[in-house]
Amino acid sequence: MTRPPLRPSRIALPTLIILLLLFGLTLADAGSRTVDHAADRALVRELGLSDLALFTEARYTRHPTQADRHTPFQDHPAALEHFPTGSLLTPPPR
Amino acid sequence: MRTFLEQQKYLIDYTLAALRRRKTRNLGLLLVYTLLVFLFSSVLLLSQGLRREAALLLQDAPEVIVQKLIAGRHDLLPADWLEPLRRIRGVSRVEGRLWGYYYDPAVKANYTLMVAPERELAAGAILIGATLARVRQLGIGDYLSLRTVTGQPLPLKVAGVLDSASELLSADLLLLSETSYRQLFNLPPEVYTDAVLTVRNPREARTVAGKIALALPDSRPILREEILRTYDAVFHWREGLVFITLGSLLLAFMILAWDKAAGLNAEEQREIGILKAIGWETGDILRMKLWEGLLLSLTAFLAGYALAYWQVFYGGARLFAPVLKGWAVLYPEFRLTPAMDFSQVLALLAVTVLPYLAATLIPGWRAAISDPDAVMRG
Numbered sequence: 001m002t003r004p005p006l007r008p009s010r011i012a013l014p015t016l017i018i019l020l021l022l023f024g025l026t027l028a029d030a031g032s033r034t035v036d037h038a039a040d041r042a043l044v045r046e047l048g049l050s051d052l053a054l055f056t057e058a059r060y061t062r063h064p065t066q067a068d069r070h071t072p073f074q075d076h077p078a079a080l081e082h083f084p085t086g087s088l089l090t091p092p093p094r
Numbered sequence: 095m096r097t098f099l100e101q102q103k104y105l106i107d108y109t110l111a112a113l114r115r116r117k118t119r120n121l122g123l124l125l126v127y128t129l130l131v132f133l134f135s136s137v138l139l140l141s142q143g144l145r146r147e148a149a150l151l152l153q154d155a156p157e158v159i160v161q162k163l164i165a166g167r168h169d170l171l172p173a174d175w176l177e178p179l180r181r182i183r184g185v186s187r188v189e190g191r192l193w194g195y196y197y198d199p200a201v202k203a204n205y206t207l208m209v210a211p212e213r214e215l216a217a218g219a220i221l222i223g224a225t226l227a228r229v230r231q232l233g234i235g236d237y238l239s240l241r242t243v244t245g246q247p248l249p250l251k252v253a254g255v256l257d258s259a260s261e262l263l264s265a266d267l268l269l270l271s272e273t274s275y276r277q278l279f280n281l282p283p284e285v286y287t288d289a290v291l292t293v294r295n296p297r298e299a300r301t302v303a304g305k306i307a308l309a310l311p312d313s314r315p316i317l318r319e320e321i322l323r324t325y326d327a328v329f330h331w332r333e334g335l336v337f338i339t340l341g342s343l344l345l346a347f348m349i350l351a352w353d354k355a356a357g358l359n360a361e362e363q364r365e366i367g368i369l370k371a372i373g374w375e376t377g378d379i380l381r382m383k384l385w386e387g388l389l390l391s392l393t394a395f396l397a398g399y400a401l402a403y404w405q406v407f408y409g410g411a412r413l414f415a416p417v418l419k420g421w422a423v424l425y426p427e428f429r430l431t432p433a434m435d436f437s438q439v440l441a442l443l444a445v446t447v448l449p450y451l452a453a454t455l456i457p458g459w460r461a462a463i464s465d466p467d468a469v470m471r472g
Contacts, residue, residue, distance in 0.1 A: 008110035009103045012389060019396035026403040030434035040260045041154045046212050048156045048191060048290045050321050052148055053223070053265035056204050057422035059195050062266070063206075064328060065321040066159070066288075068168055068314070 102385075105378070109385045112365070123351065124394055130347050131398025131446050132405075133340055138438055139406040140414055141333035143430035148325035150431070151263060152318075157299050158291040159316040160306055168314075170285040178309055179289060184302050186294045190286030192275050196240060196268070201229055203266070203423035207278070210269040217273040220250045224258035225265035225424045238268075243280045250274060258427070265426035336417075344445075352453045366461040367470035376462045383458030387451040395447050399439070407432045 043049065051063045060067035113120045160179060162171040171190065179188045192209040205226060213221065222232060232238060232252050239247045256264045276283065291306075293299045296318075303315035366379055405413055407430055419425045 007103070007107050008114075009106040012106060012110055013103075016389070016393065016396075019393060019400065022400040023396050026400060026432075027434065027436075029403075029407075030432040033432050035429075035431045037150055039257060040151050040263055043256075043260055043263055044151060044154045047208060047210055047267075047269075048159075048189075049263055050152070050155045050159060050316075052144075052151070052262050052325070053206070053225075053267065053424070053426055054144075054262065054418060055420060055422060056206075056266045056424045057420045059204070061420070062195070062204065065316060065324045066161070066168070068163065068166060 102381075105382050106385050106389070109382050109389065113386065113390075120390070124390055126347060126350070127391065127394035127446075127450075128398040128401075130340075130343060131395050131442070132402045133343070134337070134442060134446070135399045135402035136406055136411075136413060137333055137336045137340065138442060139402055139434070140411050140430075141329045142433045142435055142438070143406060143411075145326055145329045146433040147262065147428075147430055148329070149322060152321055152325065155318050155321050156290040157293045157296055157318050158303055158306070160289045160291060160310075161314045161316065162288075162310075163312055163314050168288075170281070171288055173284040173286060175310060175313075176286075176289060179291060179306065182302060182305050182309065184294055184298045184305075185291050187292035189290050191288050191290055192272060192281075193287050194275075194279060196278075198230075198240075201423055203229060205268045205424075206266050207268045207270060207275060209272045209275045211272070213269060215253065215269065215271040215274075217271050217277075218250055219253040219271065220274070221254045221256055221267075221269040222252055223256050223264040223267040223424075224261050225426050226268060227252075227255045229424055240278060242278050248274065248278055261426035262428040266424040348449060351450050363461050364470050366458065367464075367466040367468075370462065370466040371470070376459070379462040380455065380459055383454050384451070386458075387454035391447040391450040395443060399442075403432070406430065 050065050053062070055061035055064075160171070160175075162169045162175070173190060176188050176190055179185060194207050196205045196207050197203075198205060203226075210221070215221065220238065222230075222238070227233065230238065232255075234252055234254060236252045237249050238252060239249045242248050250270065256267060256269075270278075275281070291302070293302050299317050299319070303317055306313055306315045369379060370376075405411065410427065410429060411418075415425065
């Protein structure tokens with residue numbers, strides 16, 4: 001006796017359910033995972049840090065909160081920005 | 095209920111069989127669709143993650159930082175400013191800070207140098223960030239030689255490496271003693287880079303800043319709330335900018351999807367005509383089209399989103415590292431705490447799934463309500 005061919009819905013529906021479960025897992029993960037920031041916050045308190053060390057290429061991208069309005073244009077008031085990060089980073093909002 | 099479910103299964107079987115007849119085109123569409131959702135979700139999640147990380151980490155940033163400005167630029171703060179700052183009502187502590195930048199031509203990287211009085215470092219001893227240690231291949235006991243402003247080399251001994259878990263804060267940090275810092279930059283003892291103030295009642299920080307601006311007109315007070323706002327704005331700006339760039343991709347995809355889904359070709363129209371002629375009702379055809387749109391768009395959305403989540407929060411967001419890195423040599427290795435704004439996910443779902451569903455349903459409905467004879471004859 002030959003087995004009937006596999007119905008496409010038997011593959012598609014479980015795939016969709018697995019993907020929905022994965023989506024649910026991302027929600028549960030985002031809600032439950034906590035990272036202990038105690039050491040980081042202690043470092044911020046101790047050194048009085050004001051910025052993330054994410055963009056280290058220029059001083060006004062390394063410390064955007066400490067930069068004045070003129071720093072990105074220090075060569076000339078209408079000079080084009082040198083740094084790639086600077087072209088994505090808004091000037092200090094002050 | 096059982097009949098309804100079985101009917102839906104048959105509709106899905108039929109839809110998938112129809113999609114399989116144009117396998118290459120539909121698979122290509124699914125891949126492009128998934129990639130598009132992946133890109134949009136990655137930007138959204140990364141930006142949310144960074145915003146949340148900045149807000150969490152910088153909530154203990156100094157309440158007020160005071161800089162001295164000359165001609166609109168940051169200048170060294172004289173030590174005799176500290177006393178007038180201490181006398182301002184509401185200020186409980188004032189400390190002069192020493193920090194600055196050093197460009198190392200050996201690796202073409204910028205370091206952030208900072209005096210850490212609480213670490214009580216001996217002259218010539220330094221603590222370095224984990225990224226800096228990795229890039230310069232330095233370990234405890236090694237020497238790092240910096241050039242002073244007079245051109246003399248200043249050998250500094252690595253006394254320790256900062257915890258790599260805090261790389262997002264300390265990647266390029268080089269902590270040193272006040273003596274070494276002043277020697278390196280040839281700074282007189284009566285100046286500081288800026289001053290950090292502790293305010294007795296944090297809610298009064300803005301009033302204190304107003305008093306500082308009055309007492310020292312050439313000063314610039316920076317509040318903690320402004321620091322936090324800057325980061326919020328920075329990542330919103332970045333997210334918006336990348337979305338604008340990706341917007342053209344979304345438009346191109348929409349044209350492709352509309353062309354594929356909306357422009358029913360003669361063969362597909364004939365198929366609907368035959369289905370109608372053999373007894374399918376308009377509702378059945380609409381349900382079949384709904385399944386077609388849902389299967390493709392939901393699969394693409396869920397797969398793209400799950401991949402983006404994994405890439406951003408478990409894969410270190412490496413895909414975006416070149417964008418964030420710019421020309422920087424020192425780039426921290428960090429793992430973001432998952433953050434998700436459900437309303438934004440819903441908005442992404444609406445933007446990516448609904449247009450495709452509409453593009454599948456509307457032409458299907460148009461063909462389904464036409465006379466089968468006319469549809470079959472084209």
